[in-house]
Amino acid sequence: MNQPPSLQDWSRFVRILLLTLGIGFTVAGIIFFFAYNWDALPKLAKLSITGGLLIATTLLSLRPQFDPLIRNILLTASAALVGVLFAVYGQIYQTGANAYDFFLAWTVFISIWVLAANFPPLWVLYLLLINTTILLYADQVANHWSDKLVFTILFLVNLVALIVSKVLLKAGKTIPTWFTNLVALAAISFSTIGITTGIFGNQDPSFWLLLLLAALAYAAGIWYGLHQHSIFYLSIIPVSLIIIGSAWFLNISNDAGSFLFISLFIIGSATLTIKYLLDLQKKWAHEQS
Amino acid sequence: MNNPDNHSSAQPSLPIKIISIIGGILSSCAFVGFLFIAGIYDSALAQLIFGIGFIAGAIWLDKQYNTILLDTISISLFLIGGILIGIGLSEFGVSETLTYLIFIAIAALSLYLTQNQVLALVAMLSIHASIIAIFFSNNQYEVLLIYTPLLAVTCYLVYTHSSWFVQQGGKLAQLYPVIRTASTLSFLSALYLLGIRMSTPISPQLFWIASVGIIGTILYQVNGLYKQFNPEETSPPIVLLLLITLLLLPTLFAPAISGAILIVLLGFQFGYKTGFVLGILSGIYFISQYYYDLSFTLLTKSILLLISGALFLVLYFFLHKKLSPNEN
Numbered sequence: 001m002n003q004p005p006s007l008q009d010w011s012r013f014v015r016i017l018l019l020t021l022g023i024g025f026t027v028a029g030i031i032f033f034f035a036y037n038w039d040a041l042p043k044l045a046k047l048s049i050t051g052g053l054l055i056a057t058t059l060l061s062l063r064p065q066f067d068p069l070i071r072n073i074l075l076t077a078s079a080a081l082v083g084v085l086f087a088v089y090g091q092i093y094q095t096g097a098n099a100y101d102f103f104l105a106w107t108v109f110i111s112i113w114v115l116a117a118n119f120p121p122l123w124v125l126y127l128l129l130i131n132t133t134i135l136l137y138a139d140q141v142a143n144h145w146s147d148k149l150v151f152t153i154l155f156l157v158n159l160v161a162l163i164v165s166k167v168l169l170k171a172g173k174t175i176p177t178w179f180t181n182l183v184a185l186a187a188i189s190f191s192t193i194g195i196t197t198g199i200f201g202n203q204d205p206s207f208w209l210l211l212l213l214a215a216l217a218y219a220a221g222i223w224y225g226l227h228q229h230s231i232f233y234l235s236i237i238p239v240s241l242i243i244i245g246s247a248w249f250l251n252i253s254n255d256a257g258s259f260l261f262i263s264l265f266i267i268g269s270a271t272l273t274i275k276y277l278l279d280l281q282k283k284w285a286h287e288q289s
Numbered sequence: 290m291n292n293p294d295n296h297s298s299a300q301p302s303l304p305i306k307i308i309s310i311i312g313g314i315l316s317s318c319a320f321v322g323f324l325f326i327a328g329i330y331d332s333a334l335a336q337l338i339f340g341i342g343f344i345a346g347a348i349w350l351d352k353q354y355n356t357i358l359l360d361t362i363s364i365s366l367f368l369i370g371g372i373l374i375g376i377g378l379s380e381f382g383v384s385e386t387l388t389y390l391i392f393i394a395i396a397a398l399s400l401y402l403t404q405n406q407v408l409a410l411v412a413m414l415s416i417h418a419s420i421i422a423i424f425f426s427n428n429q430y431e432v433l434l435i436y437t438p439l440l441a442v443t444c445y446l447v448y449t450h451s452s453w454f455v456q457q458g459g460k461l462a463q464l465y466p467v468i469r470t471a472s473t474l475s476f477l478s479a480l481y482l483l484g485i486r487m488s489t490p491i492s493p494q495l496f497w498i499a500s501v502g503i504i505g506t507i508l509y510q511v512n513g514l515y516k517q518f519n520p521e522e523t524s525p526p527i528v529l530l531l532l533i534t535l536l537l538l539p540t541l542f543a544p545a546i547s548g549a550i551l552i553v554l555l556g557f558q559f560g561y562k563t564g565f566v567l568g569i570l571s572g573i574y575f576i577s578q579y580y581y582d583l584s585f586t587l588l589t590k591s592i593l594l595l596i597s598g599a600l601f602l603v604l605y606f607f608l609h610k611k612l613s614p615n616e617n
Contacts, residue, residue: 003560004558004559004560005557005558005560007518010514010518010557011608013557014608015605015608015609017553018601018602018604018605018608019601019602019605021597021598021601022598022599022600022601022602022604022605023598023602024598025594025595025597025598025601026594026595026598026599026602027598028580028594028598029590029591029592029593029594029595029596029597029598030591030595031591032580032587032588032590032591032594033587033588033591033592033595036586036587036588036591231302231304231305232304234304235304235305235307235308236304238308239308239311242312242315243315246315246319254326255326256323256326256327257323259319259320259322259323259326260319260320260323260327262316262319262322263316263317263319263320263322263323263365264316266312266315266316266319266361267312267313267316267361267362267365269312270308270309270311270312270313270316270361271312271358271359271361271362273308274305274308274309274357274358274360274361275358277304277305277308278305278357278358281302281305
């Protein structure tokens, strides 16, 4: 995006904007309409309208005349409509299902589209659905799971997604960096929250498992960052470690002295990290020239 | 319109700057925890002196070394200094407004003295936060309706005049990316105040005041773009401007939406990815919030949504038909 956009870039941008807004508003309008006179509609009408809309969007996305990006946006809209259809079905027949069943079904049924379209925003929706399903399952069914176990699972799921993306990237597939960065951020947020919760709470086996997995993943991330010259991984891992370290110190003692110590610890460790990264950047720049 | 970011390949990358900001904020939080527990509240004078000392220390570190290496500590010192001065002044019974004015003066002075990008960003955002705090502490919430469009105009001017900043050389050229980030973040935060229901007690009936300024800025931008692509014409056809006004008219009582649109358009025009992405995400949020808050029945809402959706699609197909043959 560094060159000023040409007239063609603008027209493409405005068209995508209009199409996205148009589809978004229309779909939202239809959902609102049903929500309004939902009770008055016969069952069949409810299902067939939602289903019809789903089929129409999907068919439109198959039209080869459209720009690939536009087809992918349409397919993402139909992936969202799959969820609406399940919601409608669940409401009519009172399947008595838990909310997690709904998200699980939604996830499963769009899997093929996600794979076929291979459109990063659709993958984001997919991962979001998987994470939501796990969270709801833990909340509604697996009540006995500890917070740490839930965070361990969420960490693992996103970590696996990240590793798979990196492997595919290496195999020559084009995956935008923002996507892998987003997944990495999700994974590291879950490990950081999980470990911090564990430090302040009780340390059950899943806490130690999370600690072990995080240690392995962080080591691999640092190795990857050094190997691939990626400042991103070499930045998020130290930040996570600094937060975990501060939580650990705070758990040992929370008197005035320890707060002062933590304040200095954060400044010191952040400064050291920055110094190390700057030196690395210099070294890499030197190697390149 | 070159992107000045590209000239400075030796600049530390964004993740490094973010570490220094996060580190600075976290460590000053821990330090405030220390102050609370240690109970250093006995002497207001000591707080003031320490506060001023900390801020002076932050600026001195920058003047002396100006390295990103010391950013974490200087941001920490700056924030802790501000907190101490604030507590000290309130102990002395200084009014809130005067306290915020002093904050603005301190931040402006720091901005004048410092060369450091990250500290400059923190200082600019402190000025913005203090201005808003002055409106709010005096119950003058409605001023936000004037302040927000002023920020829109500021953003427009900052984005469109990158070459002017670079030509000025020295600090203005060096700080240009920071000025752009600060103006975008300030504008966005003002939009969030207007976009989140009940975050301010401003009567929604007055929101159009802010919208007029923001929509005017968008029209001015379209005007500039039109002239850029049609140098032989002096102004765009009135139909185009009317059409855009008509499209934006439904957002008359939701200035947050038109504001997000302005940020997206500016981000696209000047290749500023951060602004572009923030604008899109905020726009989605503002639109959802707007329809959620409308006190119409679901039927009216759905009709409104369908009409706007259809309008966008009609325009899309119109443009598609009109432009496609030229591109093939």
